[in-house]
Amino acid sequence: xxxxxxxxxxxxxxxxxxxxxxxxxxxxxxxxxxxxxxxxxxxxxxxxxxxxxxxxxxxxxxxxxxxxxxxxxxxxxxxxxxxxxxxxxxxxxxxxxxxx
Amino acid sequence: xxxxxxxxxxxxxxxxxxxxxxxxxxxxxxxxxxxxxxxxxxxxxxxxxxxxxxxxxxxxxxxxxxxxxxxxxxxxxxxxxxxxxxxxxxxxxxxxxxxxxxxxxxxxxxxxxxxxxxxxxxxxxxxxxxxxxxxxxxxxxxxxxxxxxxxxxxxxxxxxxxxxxxxxxxxxxxxxxxxxxxxxxxxxxxxxxxxxxxxxxxxxxxxxxxxxxxxxxxxxxxxxxxxxxxxxxxxxxxxxxxxxxxxxxxxxxxxxxxxxxxxxxxxxxxxxxxxx
Numbered sequence: 564x565x566x567x568x569x570x571x572x573x574x575x576x577x578x579x580x581x582x583x584x585x586x587x588x589x590x591x592x593x594x595x596x597x598x599x600x601x602x603x604x605x606x607x608x609x610x611x612x613x614x615x616x617x618x619x620x621x622x623x624x625x626x627x628x629x630x631x632x633x634x635x636x637x638x639x640x641x642x643x644x645x646x647x648x649x650x651x652x653x654x655x656x657x658x659x660x661x662x663x
Numbered sequence: 664x665x666x667x668x669x670x671x672x673x674x675x676x677x678x679x680x681x682x683x684x685x686x687x688x689x690x691x692x693x694x695x696x697x698x699x700x701x702x703x704x705x706x707x708x709x710x711x712x713x714x715x716x717x718x719x720x721x722x723x724x725x726x727x728x729x730x731x732x733x734x735x736x737x738x739x740x741x742x743x744x745x746x747x748x749x750x751x752x753x754x755x756x757x758x759x760x761x762x763x764x765x766x767x768x769x770x771x772x773x774x775x776x777x778x779x780x781x782x783x784x785x786x787x788x789x790x791x792x793x794x795x796x797x798x799x800x801x802x803x804x805x806x807x808x809x810x811x812x813x814x815x816x817x818x819x820x821x822x823x824x825x826x827x828x829x830x831x832x833x834x835x836x837x838x839x840x841x842x843x844x845x846x847x848x849x850x851x852x853x854x855x856x857x858x859x860x861x862x863x864x865x866x867x868x869x870x871x872x873x874x875x876x877x878x879x880x881x882x883x884x885x886x887x888x889x890x891x892x893x894x895x896x897x898x899x900x901x902x903x904x905x906x907x908x909x910x911x912x913x914x915x916x917x918x919x920x921x922x923x924x925x926x927x928x929x930x931x932x933x934x935x936x937x938x939x
Binding site for chain 1: 667668671672675717720721723724725727728731732736738739742743745746749750752753756757760871872874875876877878879880881882883884887889890892893894896897900
């Protein structure tokens with residue numbers, strides 16, 4: 564029981580870090596990209612920043628799920644390994660539906 | 664100033680208003696942002712929903728990062744229910760590509776009316792058990808609650824119902840560009856044993872990955888443009904920040920009445936739009 568508690572606390576902290584990194588990075592890229600757009604020069608740089616920011620934004624929640632899968636494998640909590648893998652498969656389904 | 668810059672500023676402002684209103688009422692901003700983009704700016708509902716989903720992801724990530732570690736988020740329940748919300752959002756995202764815009768408008772109208780009803784008659788059932796030593800079970804939890812002045816526990820009940828509500832919430836999220844918390848939170852609170860704040864925090868965790876399922880489909884189909892999503896995301900973040908501070912002293916009762924009235928107007932406008 565104790566080991567499980569510490570495991571889930573560690574997971575929550577890691578998830579917090581992943582989400583914080585994703586939020587700060589994408590928002591910064593959006594802000595700089597928009598500033599450049601509003602000022603009206605370097606449209607290529609602006610597009611690159613806005614595009615990359617959006618990809619990072621979209622990749623942040625899946626990254627959080629991947630971190631969870633790894634943690635649950637370490638804990639040998641197979642129920643939750645299956646559940647988090649279902650989430651990843653559904654996201655893969657979205658990628659397939661988007662491009663097929 | 665060029666046209667794109669002007670549009671970006673308008674979208675930023677819309678995002679800020681939607682974010683402030685949303686956070687004041689414990690909802691995401693999507694339910695207000697989508698109608699503004701479609702009705703005031705004339706965006707197709709699909710691109711409005713796509714932009715709104717981007718703001719949902721940003722809000723979920725920011726809020727969850729801030730709350731991580733305070734035990735309000737029930738990671739286990741969140742990850743069980745996410746399996747249902749993401750499958751739902753995949754199906755909703757595919758459906759959105761297949762049905763007519765007018766159908767989406769009408770569906771948004773129906774959901775807005777339903778949300779107004781939920782807000783007005785919000786069940787305020789408390790599910791906390793004041794004894795912190797009780798075993799909350801495999802899916803239950805315990806957290807510090809200020810109102811009770813100590814650690815409180817709760818147990819999860821009726822998991823199949825929670826899964827079903829999550830699946831529906833995932834579908835609606837992708838179809839309409841909202842988070843879906845408005846469907847899950849009342850169900851988790853009223854029937855599944857979760858205290859309101861734990862249900863809301865757990866829902867906020869889930870809506871990020873749920874919205875991603877839908878957003879990926881819109882992105883791949885060309886309905887999610889970075890230049891439009893970026894100002895909306897920043898606007899909602901700024902609005903939520905301000906709204907969280909302004910809402911502190913406001914009368915919750917009048918906020919709810921105001922919001923229900925706004926939602927009814929939104930619903931009427933959406934129905935009108937669907938007949939055009």
